Amino acid sequence: MSETRVHNLAVSLDGFATGEPQSLEAPFGHAGERLHEWFFPTATFRAMAGGEGDPAAAPDDAFASRWGDRIGAEIMGANKFGPPGWQDDPDWRGWWGPNPPFHTPTFVLTHRPRGPVEMEGGTTFHFLDASPADALAAARDAAGGLDVRIGGGPTVVRDFLAEGLVDHLHVVIVPILLGRGVRLWDGLEGLEKDYDIESTTTPSGVTHLTFDRR
Amino acid sequence: MSETRVHNLAVSLDGFATGEPQSLEAPFGHAGERLHEWFFPTATFRAMAGGEGDPAAAPDDAFASRWGDRIGAEIMGANKFGPPGWQDDPDWRGWWGPNPPFHTPTFVLTHRPRGPVEMEGGTTFHFLDASPADALAAARDAAGGLDVRIGGGPTVVRDFLAEGLVDHLHVVIVPILLGRGVRLWDGLEGLEKDYDIESTTTPSGVTHLTFDRR
Structure with a gap:
């Protein structure tokens, strides 16, 4: 059974998953990288650049490393794919260089879709103007029986949660x-009525919350 | 040195410390008692009715039990003292019966102050129309060198935090x-810049956050 999953979504204590204003120079606005400092020492993050994780970050990595297992497609919002106005730049191919870390079909929700873009390493960006349910159907078709990750940003995750489409949610406070x-x-x-929720604090000071659909 | 402290302030994941609407029948509005279920099995709560704590709640009680140590006075907001409109009832003496659990001078912030009310057990309610700083000065005078607790509700705690008047904050997510x-x-x-923050998850599923001024 293909599940829909959210991983490594960091929020501040007051519930903000990104700052403002977002721009090419500041993708997370005034939040900078403060929501992601727990993630940078993990083996999962360091491996993206060919490095090794900090052993002290192993408890965080126990959560972070789950993001890729059995994932066959990702769905992301327009605000994750690029800074405001990227739709006006026909050459914009995301923040991640020629070989993005997704390595699967990746569906970008935008009101101004364009043709698919094939990248190195197995990532192909598809651009869709679709409802959450229709986007999920398309991503499931592409995932070959594997799970679908909702990659963010927060508005897209909230939309999928509100429609009851998320089976597993991992949030980092x-x-x-x-x-x-x-x-x-x-x-x-x-929302809690539909999920079993577990909380785990790690030595880095963050709290990992997992929501699993009952 | 007399400190200003907040204890056992429970908030939902989305940051609400009470529901709506508040009334005599529903002091926490639609939240009911859901923010306080972690607290009821603790020895601290049960002792108020002469009972014993559930041993399974010992990790939560390690935090809950700190609320009374070295406290010489409390400050609370009008919305903690009574339901909307209590100021129109000259006989309203709070939710807690003849022997309230404060056992110290207790300052109630209200735009319609009245004369002090002496209760059993050492609690005397004083009614003040004052700024946070002025209320704190009055409570410090009454505390006899001990600490002052800001007892809530959330609006009052937020006002004291915003003015930089809180030395220790314990929040339960x-x-x-x-x-x-x-x-x-x-x-x-x-706010985090001024505090050392620690997070601890307990088996009940809540996360205790403590803020200690640097």
Whole structure:
């Protein structure tokens, strides 16, 4: 059974998953990289550049490393794929260079779709103007029986949660107060009723929350 | 040195410390008692009714039990003292019966102050229309060199945090999504810079966060 999963989504204590304003120079706005500092020492992140993880980050890596297992496709929002206005640049191919870390079909939700772009390493970007349910159907078709990852940003994750389309959600609470940005949790009253939730604090000071559909 | 402390303040994942609407029948609105279920089995809570704690709640009680140590006075907001409109009832003496659990001078912030009310067990309610700094000065005078607890609700805690008046903050994150109510964290961008923060998850599933001023 193909599941729909969210991994490594970091939020501040006040619930913001990114800061503002987002731009080419500051993809996470005033949040900078403060939501992701727990992630950088993990073996999962370091391996993307051919390096090794910090052993002290092993508890965080136990969560972070799950993001790729059995994933056959990703869905992401337009705000993850590029800075505001990327749709006006026909050469924009994402933030990640010629060999993006997805290595699967990757569906970018945008109101201004374009033709698919094949990258190195197995990532092909497909651009869709579609509802969450229709995007998920397309990603499932492409995933070959494997799971589909909702890669963010927070608005897209919230939309999929609100429609009841997420089977597994991993959120990382970072003890900072951003004060402004894009909220993850708005409009999700009672979400906990559909999930078994576990919380785990790691020595880095973050708290990993996992939601598994009952 | 007299410190200003907040204890056992529970918030939902989406940052609400109480639900809505608040009333005599539903002091926490639609949240009911869901923010406090972790607290009820603790020895600290059970002792208020002469009972014993559940041993399984010992990790939570390690935090909960700190609320009374070295406290010489409490400050609370009007919304903690009574339901909306209590100011129109000259006989309203709080939710807690003849012997409230504070056992110290207790300052109630209200725009419609009245004369002090002496209760059993050492609690005397004083009613003040004052700024956070002025209320804190009055409570410090009454505390006899001991610490002052800011007892809530969330709006009052937020006001004291925003003015930099809190030395120790203990927040309990409960993994539910209330969707609406009174937010604790609004307007506190960058609060973490002034504090050492520790996070601890307990078997009950909540996460205890402590902020200690640097």
